[in-house]
Amino acid sequence: MFLPFCAPPAAESRRQYQRHKLEMMKAWRDSLEARLAALNAAISTVEQQIGQDGE
Incomplete structure (x- = not known):
């Protein structure tokens, strides 16, 4: 309790x-x-891996 x-x-x-x-x-x-930023980096890595697998 606070006093005034x-x-x-x-x-x-x-x-x-x-x-x-x-x-x-x-x-x-x-x-x-x-x-x-971490999620964007992970997405970029997976996109790069997908691109390399397609070649």
Whole structure:
């Protein structure tokens, strides 16, 4: 339980929450970009292998 005189101002609390949310979303984006790059590389490799098998 927070006492009124110990609680942070609502605007600052919201700002901190928004900063945390932004950092979390950026981390998700970075993770997804890495996974997408790996998937694209795997697709490219399989396409090359298919092309070599056809020759």
